[in-house]
Amino acid sequence: MRQQGKMERMMVVSFKRLACATALAGLALTTVAAAADIKIGIVAPMTGQLASEGQDMENAVKMAIEAANAKGGANGDKVITITADDACDPQQAVTAGSKLVSEGVTAIVGGYCSGAVLPTLKIYGDAGIPFVIIGANSTKLVAANQGNAFLANSTGDMQATTAVELFKKNGFKKIAVIDEGDAYSSDLAKLTAEAFMGAGGEIATKETTNAGEQDYSAVVTKIKSSGADAVFWTAYHAGGALLTKQLRQAGFQGGIVLGDGNNSPEYLEIAGSAGEGVYLLSPPTVDLLSGAGDFKGKYKETYGRDAGAYAALSYDVGDLIVDAIARAKSADQKAIIEALKASDFKGLAGEIKFTDKNTLQTSNFRPVIAKGGKWVAVE
Template identity: 25%
Template sequence: MKQALARAIGGVAMIGLLAVSAACADDSSGSGDTATGSTCDLKIAFFGALTGGNAQLGINIRDGAKLAVDQYNTKNADCKVGLVEKDSAGDPAQASGLATSLVADTKLLGVVGPAFSGESKVANPILSKEGVVIITPSATNPALATQGDKTFHRGLGNDASQGPGAANYIKTVLKAQKVFVVDDASEYGKGLADQVKQVLGATVVDSAVVKEQQVDFGAVIDQVKGSAADAIFWGGYYREASPFLKQYRDAGGKAKFIAGDGVKDQAFVDGAGAANAEGAILTCPCVPPEKAGGTFAADYKAATGREAGTYSAEAFDAANIMLEGIKAGNTTRDKLETFVDSYQGQGVTTKFKFQENGEIDPASVAVWAYKVEGGKVVAEQETPK
């Protein structure tokens, strides 16, 4: 990842680097905390699902952040940074307790995550109140930037970008005439579906709400078939999308299937069945992992034995921004927050510059359409602007 430490701080950054080295030498025991000037054994955290029905998205993010930390520690073996893992299972009800445990650790400076919008809504105020830096590589609900959480940053476009991108693809590429919209009532799913509805307008012929962890979709399928829709947009996650699409295809449903980033994972294809998922379109404000800069794709595969997945590269960038700040001597929560607020640099996914509300510069946002072909999710094109 090509990032310039001296982008705006010049000699000050060099002084900071010397200070870090000196502090590491003075604190070989790692027993102090950030309030007293100790700068070794600091930590950042991953916050997201590692278990549960949507775990693969969280695992992708965790592994991207872990790659960044492992590479950093290889280069800085005398003053390492730890990675704390907090498994939310994608459940907002667990977010408060996890966030509270993180802020209690004075060595903990920042969080890569939370991964999902629902858990972010709960956790972000707790993290922000105590000055913990937040860079989410995946939570896309626009409302997260309006909660007043001063340490919040989003490392990609939000659903106000993705929703119109998906809707424009449905109109101009698929040329759908009748669209049925489904959402799961989650902060993410409903928010994305509402954005799509707003752009499609009268093209939306009907809509339905499903429940998280629902397994029987017969009533919704009857509603979809009765609407004569030629396209379905799904606002939600792959845990429910997979059985829905399988049941819909088994019932003879032929409408094209479009969904957002919460469905963009191989687990969706495997759950629905490759034949049922064939041709499905999945949008995401994320860069195709194979198009990430530098040696990221090869490094990720070497470290994990797998191809990089959805949000792996975005998490790698989020972690590296924090690590760069720590390396430059920003070894308290306040200092790291100031560093991230003013950060400008090129990551493997995009060029980073955060606005006052924590959103990434709109010029850095791209929404991609991915397509299921031959049982695999492959990048197709950027969605029409």
């Protein structure tokens, strides 16, 4: 009996060991499978005044990644995303960027505010991580790029050219240029002022305000006394909407033109009737793209909200990064960077081809005007 009991105990121990070994083998297989997933980081403002734009970017990138996975992913590997919130704040952006690097992402997409993207370029560059920038477009990013970053949005000098063309078309001869002193708005203000003066125009006044400003009365007074026949606001929509309202309330009847950071339904909501007739230099939004109907409908169905200004371009960038990994035939970051350099990609928002400085070859800016609470193309 003792011998039989001993044998039974040995069999139980053996079964337990077998079960443990099987579980460990299964865990190892799961770990291997997870390791094969390709991680793509998304960096965007998920909190703060520009959280709506960040959410829009994240949503559209994820839509593109999900569509790619449904077709087999990248070289047969599943692509997953990890989002980091930069809040459009330089310090938080550094923390967000460091987080993505520590997560071991293969590539990063996103970036809405140039001021927040700028300090992260060294972090991603030192790590050799491919970074496709969706919204940020200050020319300061070009100088700081270590060769791994790519600007999928047209740079500030292209926007300045579009602005000057619009000023001339409308007969504006003296403009007031207003920025907030950050990398994006100060760069666009400087480039536009130089381009306009080069084209024979006059800068009536150039002012810098603080982000989060509520009272623009001092700036409004300077604009009115300067004799400007138009105002160019180069910062973001929250300040742009308030400045627009206060200019109209003070009786300013001249033209108002906004940089691309104002393409938000929130600008139209805050500005109200004062926004009617205001011009905007717009990126390629879904409402302006003839082939984006299906995307627009699916986005609304998936997220319960309309696709925002950078949704189409964000979707394209999500698609582009998977395409680059596929063309690189691996997740090797140097190979992906070379594949991005060679991109000849056609997406919802148009063509993406890069210059030797990794900037978009052709401008994607187009002027629109506020009519009836909507942005419509300028005829």
